[in-house]
Amino acid sequence: MTLSGDGLSMGFDGELVLEGVSIDVDAGEVLTVVGPSGTGKTTLLRLLAGFHPPDAGTIAWDGTDVWALSESERLSIRRGISMVFQEPSLFNATVARNVTYGSRIRRSWRDRIRAQLDGLVGDSSLSEGARSALEVVGLTGKADQNALSLSGGEGQRVAFARAMAVDPSVLLLDEPTSNLDPRNTAVLEEAVLRARDRGVGVVVATHDMHQAERISDRVAVLLAGELVERGPAAQIFEEPEDRRTKRFVDGELMYDVEETGERDESSESHDAYSTAPR
């Protein structure tokens, strides 16, 4: 399985947000898309998820252009892709129901009726996939608790479990740990690595280079809607080819930047950068 975007451009209200971005993720790897806030990471993930077509470029699943397919063919591809948003958007229901939600709506009517009947005779509605997803994020003990009563970090862990419970081939995570404490962050990062080890292709959008360094197999650096460099984690962190990558790795580029013509160490004007913390 390979999910790829080739030459992706996207704009809103006449403003170009992504320009000519090419990216791909394979089964069993973690690709992080790193870049400052507002640089187009969410937009890129939404295109990869197939929510809407790009203005230019193609999204392909194993080489097949998904927007050239019929709606039902595209839907069957989208079933293999799970996305976790920056805000977990949980329902006013138990953790168990939240985690099984995705699998329930993907089931056939016959299976849904059978599950309802199982529920009537007291069988737990937590499927094997949902149970194992909750176990991965360490929340099995909270299955019967209302999801809205959880802490922010636990809520993100439930959202992750819900995305994993449908057994996706690709998992897209948008800033999964922003605003989380170190313990919740560590649980989610471990869960990402376990998903990868189970053969899932994981794309993580993050502005946190330390996180990228901990979990990435490969890294794509997105600055001002342009993919300035991509490569194995060791290259990006130790021997970046692009000067902008080095500055971002070094924590100097915290905001979105507009800059041109790089790979040149001689023009060291810093005026174009914002170096203030977020």
Ligand SMILES: Nc1ncnc2c1ncn2[C@@H]1O[C@H](COP(=O)(O)OP(=O)(O)OP(=O)(O)O)[C@@H](O)[C@H]1O
């Ligand atoms: N539906 C939309 N309509 C109008 N503008 C949009 C839309 N979606 C994104 N944008 C704009 O595109 C730019 C990039 O946004 P995007 O959310 O992709 O960035 P990001 O890198 O994910 O940032 P953050 O990490 O802060 O979420 C922003 O200027 C945003 O306002």
